Amino acid sequence: MGEANVKNEQLNEEGFRVHHLSEHEFNLDSISPNAIKVVHQLKAQGYEAYLVGGCVRDLLLDREPKDFDVATSALPEEVRQVFRNSRLIGRRFRLAHVRFGREIIEVATFRGSGAANGTGSDNGNNKGQETTQEIHEDGRILRDNVYGSMGEDATRRDFTINALYLDPEDETVLDRVNGMVDHQNRLIRLIGDPEERYREDPVRLLRAVRFAAKLDFAIAPETLQPISTFGSLLSGVPQARLYEEILKLFLSGHALQTFEDLCRHDLLKHLFPQTAHMLNQTESDSLRQLITLALRSTDSRVAENKPVTPYFLFAALLWGGLENAVQNRLDSENEYVVMQHAMGEILREQAQTVALPKRSSIPMREVWTLQPRFRQRRGSRPHRLLDHPRFRAAYDFLLLRAETGSENSELAEWWTQFQAVGSNQRKKMTQPRQQRRSTRSKKPSQKPASVVSKSGDA
Ligand code: ATP
Ligand code: MG
Numbered sequence: 001m002g003e004a005n006v007k008n009e010q011l012n013e014e015g016f017r018v019h020h021l022s023e024h025e026f027n028l029d030s031i032s033p034n035a036i037k038v039v040h041q042l043k044a045q046g047y048e049a050y051l052v053g054g055c056v057r058d059l060l061l062d063r064e065p066k067d068f069d070v071a072t073s074a075l076p077e078e079v080r081q082v083f084r085n086s087r088l089i090g091r092r093f094r095l096a097h098v099r100f101g102r103e104i105i106e107v108a109t110f111r112g113s114g115a116a117n118g119t120g121s122d123n124g125n126n127k128g129q130e131t132t133q134e135i136h137e138d139g140r141i142l143r144d145n146v147y148g149s150m151g152e153d154a155t156r157r158d159f160t161i162n163a164l165y166l167d168p169e170d171e172t173v174l175d176r177v178n179g180m181v182d183h184q185n186r187l188i189r190l191i192g193d194p195e196e197r198y199r200e201d202p203v204r205l206l207r208a209v210r211f212a213a214k215l216d217f218a219i220a221p222e223t224l225q226p227i228s229t230f231g232s233l234l235s236g237v238p239q240a241r242l243y244e245e246i247l248k249l250f251l252s253g254h255a256l257q258t259f260e261d262l263c264r265h266d267l268l269k270h271l272f273p274q275t276a277h278m279l280n281q282t283e284s285d286s287l288r289q290l291i292t293l294a295l296r297s298t299d300s301r302v303a304e305n306k307p308v309t310p311y312f313l314f315a316a317l318l319w320g321g322l323e324n325a326v327q328n329r330l331d332s333e334n335e336y337v338v339m340q341h342a343m344g345e346i347l348r349e350q351a352q353t354v355a356l357p358k359r360s361s362i363p364m365r366e367v368w369t370l371q372p373r374f375r376q377r378r379g380s381r382p383h384r385l386l387d388h389p390r391f392r393a394a395y396d397f398l399l400l401r402a403e404t405g406s407e408n409s410e411l412a413e414w415w416t417q418f419q420a421v422g423s424n425q426r427k428k429m430t431q432p433r434q435q436r437r438s439t440r441s442k443k444p445s446q447k448p449a450s451v452v453s454k455s456g457d458a
Helices: 033-044 054-060 076-082 150-156 179-184 194-200 203-215 227-236 239-251 255-264 273-279 285-303 310-317 319-327 335-350 358-373 381-386 391-403 409-420 423-429
Strands: 009-011 017-020 049-052 069-072 086-089 095-100 103-109 133-135 141-144 164-167 172-175
Touching (some): 033 049, 033 069, 033 076, 033 095, 054 164, 076 086, 076 103, 164 179, 194 203, 203 239, 239 255, 239 285, 273 285, 310 319, 310 358, 310 391, 319 335, 335 358
Antiparallel strands (some): 009 017, 017 172, 049 164, 095 103, 164 172
16 A cells, blocks of 8 residues: 555544545455455444454555455354354354355454453443353463454454454444554554563464564564563463464565564574574574575465475474484494484474474474485485485475585585486486496395485495
């Protein structure tokens, strides 16, 4: 959008500033017709309904929203009745999903401001429904199904720029928390008392950093100030939720910036303690470079709409411990055994903070275990390695390692060439250097060559 004209506003009866959108500020055509339909039908049934959250924020920045959220005065069960194509989900936050083919519009009932005694607000919106809010003794909100007015809903949201309500039919934005001004000034600002809001939900620490990186906004001083000291609150958040947030942090196209900000605000150690620890050591340049390259390549893939996999990033983030273990092993120790042991240790240690689910940890281990196998360039093994389902990811990882000096760049080039040439050339490339005594009858040795470039060619 262009500059929002904040003066072009009046107050409504609920204390919201009503901002009339002008054409140059807002391209209504970018709004999903299904989202407009949902708002329209709810309003037709006499409910209040608005687009809210990330989609409004993104539309105001002239970015394509990735999905559309609707906030309404209708209760979840009422939303369910208005839309046959809907179902109710969620325990922590009860929501309706309205489905149009592959698109899902998320419809949430206005939240109450959450009286801590669990009775919720008494504005008549609960209509005898179960209204529960569970608060942990550390201040965390465990369950939040207290419904309320739109005004309360605005103050329950996290950041001011996420609490703007767009009426696509009136072409107005309703704002009770000064979100338009913060939006113009490109500021991430928590609504209410920052410390209290972080305690209620420590994931907001990560969200602040994520939105700042994604939108290229600054974090308002009072919102920024508690971040580095409140990081330890993250240990109280269920691991599955943290894992989901990690995916958002690293797979939304701004992974490198987000990672640097997590380091700067001392939050990385609450998500990847081993990585944070290793990066704080003096000789961490090559690990930092490896992580940087992996994050940068993930960002470029997102920008090109190519698929991205979290396990590749985890392989880079947690690589340092494995490389150390292999490098420091005794000569008498089998490298393969050392690697298996170290991988187990790394994953166990990681599980103390955020366990990686098997769907990530298994392919990550494969990417790692294939690394020493790249050093075996003679005979049939290189041909077989090409067919391994994890070959491509492991080869990409090898390239990153070669670029950072963790592996011989000549080896990486060999593999690039090996893939590019035809089968005759491939056979030549893998012929034994000199005719050796027949090895065919011998079982291939179990021990792969070294994962670090200290040994020669296999
Ligand atoms: P994006 O989808 O781009 O990550 P978003 O702002 O839409 O960003 P969602 O997680 O989809 O983020 O949440 C939708 C809206 O719900 C937010 O804009 C915010 O208003 C509210 N919200 C989400 N998470 C929280 C939270 N932890 N605390 C308070 N409000 C939240
Ligand atoms: Mg969203």
